[in-house]
Amino acid sequence: MDRSQQITTKYVIRASYEIKGVVEKPDVVGAIFGQTEGLFGPDLDLRELQQSGRIGRIQIKIETKRNKTIGTIVIPSSISRPSTALIAAAIESVDRVGPCEAKVTLTKLEDARAAKREAIISRAKKLLQKWTIEEAPSTKAVLKEVSKIIKPAEIVKFGTNGLAAGPEVSSSSSIIIVEGRADVGALLQSGIKNAIACEGTSIPETIINLSKEKEVTAFLDGDRGGDMILKELLQVADIDYVTRAPRGKEVEELTPKEALEALKNKTSVKELEAPKIRKKVIKRTVVSEVTREKMVSLKGTLEAIVLNDKAEDILRTPVGVMYENLKTIKKGHTIIFDGVITQRLVDVAGGKDVKIIIGDRISNVVKRPVDIQLYTVTDIA
Numbered sequence: 072m073d074r075s076q077q078i079t080t081k082y083v084i085r086a087s088y089e090i091k092g093v094v095e096k097p098d099v100v101g102a103i104f105g106q107t108e109g110l111f112g113p114d115l116d117l118r119e120l121q122q123s124g125r126i127g128r129i130q131i132k133i134e135t136k137r138n139k140t141i142g143t144i145v146i147p148s149s150i151s152r153p154s155t156a157l158i159a160a161a162i163e164s165v166d167r168v169g170p171c172e173a174k175v176t177l178t179k180l181e182d183a184r185a186a187k188r189e190a191i192i193s194r195a196k197k198l199l200q201k202w203t204i205e206e207a208p209s210t211k212a213v214l215k216e217v218s219k220i221i222k223p224a225e226i227v228k229f230g231t232n233g234l235a236a237g238p239e240v241s242s243s244s245s246i247i248i249v250e251g252r253a254d255v256g257a258l259l260q261s262g263i264k265n266a267i268a269c270e271g272t273s274i275p276e277t278i279i280n281l282s283k284e285k286e287v288t289a290f291l292d293g294d295r296g297g298d299m300i301l302k303e304l305l306q307v308a309d310i311d312y313v314t315r316a317p318r319g320k321e322v323e324e325l326t327p328k329e330a331l332e333a334l335k336n337k338t339s340v341k342e343l344e345a346p347k348i349r350k351k352v353i354k355r356t357v358v359s360e361v362t363r364e365k366m367v368s369l370k371g372t373l374e375a376i377v378l379n380d381k382a383e384d385i386l387r388t389p390v391g392v393m394y395e396n397l398k399t400i401k402k403g404h405t406i407i408f409d410g411v412i413t414q415r416l417v418d419v420a421g422g423k424d425v426k427i428i429i430g431d432r433i434s435n436v437v438k439r440p441v442d443i444q445l446y447t448v449t450d451i452a
Contacts (some may be wrong), residue, residue: 078127080147084159089138092171092391096131097413097434099142102168104127107161112299115154117161125150126158142169144175147183156180169410170373170391195289224259226252229267230277237264245286248278253323254290261327263334266290272299274307282308288337290330293318305340312337358427358451362405365367366429366451369409376427378405394419405429412436412445429439 120126127147229236235252243265291297314337365396
């Protein structure tokens with residue numbers, strides 16, 4: 072399941088821009104990354120800061136009028152005040168977007184926490200007033216509430232399959248899949264109330280349906296049975312994280328401390344599958360030497376070349392007018408592109424029988440046709 076990266080915003084960089092020509096959002100974002108890259112080393116590289124969650128997603132508003140593009144840039148930041156100011160100055164230095172002249176003007180550097188502090192203070196005043204005038208709970212009510220902690224929750228039956236589960240499986244946004252009823256009981260003793268048992272290697276429909284709606288962690292025994300259940304789960308359900316009991320031990324045998332430690336050290340399924348994905352990419356990134364030479368010759372030109380199936384040029388065009396010129400060709404095979412591969416480019420290429428697109432990098436391409444291969448220059452190199 073794809074989940075957006077979240078950062079704790081301390082400051083916000085706001086800027087406006089004016090571009091002499093018609094461009095799109097990916098072009099503006101690409102120019103910001105490209106022209107600030109390497110200015111102050113890896114510690115203040117915008118792409119590295121964003122990947123580590125210290126700079127948020129760059130928000131672009133865009134409007135085109137009379138061959139001119141104007142708009143605004145908003146960048147949330149969680150780094151220090153001096154570093155944020157340095158990033159803002161670097162963004163203001165961007166002077167080209169694609170082949171077009173551009174001017175970026177910083178409009179405001181704001182402290183996002185100031186508004187948050189005011190809201191917290193206002194809320195605290197209301198809470199204090201309510202707390203002061205309300206009657207304190209009786210000793211009997213307090214003792215009754217505390218006694219609930221001592222008594223462990225009971226196992227319930229869940230779904231059409233009547234699976235053993237904790238009482239919070241339906242209300243929680245995440246669930247933990249274990250093998251049997253005893254595992255659910257062991258986790259309840261640890262205060263974990265959102266576990267559900269798959270009760271065998273044949274995964275029930277209830278588990279499959281839940282995995283489509285919630286974040287799922289598979290917590291399985293450290294034996295061959297756990298291996299088999301994990302293999303089946305990965306084939307039929309949407310699993311986000313995996314953790315295991317130590318080799319040779321079962322989940323029901325773990326102490327509360329060991330169970331919580333295992334869940335803390337869970338592994339993303341994407342990380343487990345990464346080696347397979349990389350191997351597949353390496354196998355598929357084979358192009359002719361002629362195509363490779365053309366790719367190298369395009370570096371820094373802000374141009375695109377369309378080749379036929381014999382690696383012969385049928386179109387060479389500046390990036391700024393590439394989409395319009397692509398509409399004029401009847402059939403292509405390979406697009407070599409000195410820029411960022413976007414969803415729009417993939418959509419246009421799909422109508423021209425294009426099989427391969429090679430660019431500097433790939434950005435936010437959600438719908439990938441099975442008959443079009445997308446590569447970066449790094450993949451080919």
